[in-house]
Amino acid sequence: MVARLIDEDPEGAYGYSKVALRLASRVAAVREAAGFAAYANQKYSEALAEFRAARRMTGNAELWPLMADCERGLGRPEKALEMAGAPDVHKLDKAGQVEMRLVAAGARRDMGQLDAAIVTLQSPELASNAVQPWTARLRYAYADALLAAGRESEAREWFAKAVESDKDGSTDASDRLAELDGVEFVDAFTDDDESATPDDDSDKEE
Incomplete structure (x- = not known):
């Protein structure tokens, strides 16, 4: 349900994730899903905690870019950059490495380092x-x-x-x-067009 709802109803997905946590908090997939649900609702501290828990259970590095982006969300771009240079990045597949590059560039922009962000990308x-x-x-x-x-x-x-x-x-x-x-894109119909009505019979020629 978290996967089904997270794009269209992130709050609903978050609610289901909390239920799943109560039932199976020792399952790595549940902790990961809870992390994604919290992340989608900009609950970065909670998301980071869940991603860390899932990573401890699996030893998988694929959540590393998301964890770094949570650090950005918490106002710690320096920490995100530190993570971008960590050995864990080398364990990522190509998609994960690109994601880490995007996070690092975002952290540079957070710090006002626009030229460095461009070079990073x-x-x-x-x-x-x-x-x-x-x-x-x-x-x-x-x-x-x-x-x-x-x-x-x-x-x-x-x-x-x-x-x-x-x-x-x-x-x-x-x-x-x-x-x-x-x-510039404009609506095909304006409010005046929608409210307009045909001329009254009294205005027509006899």
Whole structure:
């Protein structure tokens, strides 16, 4: 139920996770699910505790980027950067390493280090033309960092690349690109149009 609800109803998912914890707190999968539910509700301290518990039970490093991002959420970007340089990162698969890079870049931005954030995101994965599950998010983060640094033309280029790789609409890259191009979207119908009624018979020609 946590997995089913977490995207559309994170509060509901969190409620189910608390029930699961009461019933099976010694099961690693339950602690991990509880961590994801807390994370989705921005309860970062709770999420971090659950992720740590799951990691202790399994010895698996795949939760390391999420734990680092919880440190960011708790206002500790320096700790997130420390984790980005830890040996555990080498145990991650390619997707996990990209996720860790995104977290580290976010931590740099939290600290006002925009140029360092841009450099952090520059990687073979960013330069590759191959589209992977993480490609759109990586390109989007790079474009957003460039824009924050005032490099608008480069940002536009990378937002466009993010749009090309974002087949499932996981980012709002298309909206950001349109905004940079000065495109403004308006509703097809205004309130006046919706409230308008046909002319009264008295106004028609006889």
